Amino acid sequence: MNITLSIDEQDVDRARKNASAMGTSLNQLVRDYIKRVACVDDPERSIAKFERLSGTGHSKGWKFNRDELHERS
Numbered sequence: 001m002n003i004t005l006s007i008d009e010q011d012v013d014r015a016r017k018n019a020s021a022m023g024t025s026l027n028q029l030v031r032d033y034i035k036r037v038a039c040v041d042d043p044e045r046s047i048a049k050f051e052r053l054s055g056t057g058h059s060k061g062w063k064f065n066r067d068e069l070h071e072r073s
Contacts, residue, residue: 012026019026039045 015029016026019029020028
């Protein structure tokens with residue numbers, strides 16, 4: 001689907017330059033953004049993604065120690 005937008009020319013120029021620096025096109029950035037926005041309201045998909053990305057590791061009894069975490073060398 002094609003979409004027509006009204007966007008400030010300077011903003012488009014800067015966005016194209018930033019997209020190029022990231023190795024992609026402005027068009028691809030917009031497509032990716034729309035895909036992310038479209039998925040925001042899908043809690044089942046979010047839960048599935050969370051479960052897929054969640055580790056199944058075991059701490060073997062280790063617990064966080066605030067003092068050790070902030071210890072300066």
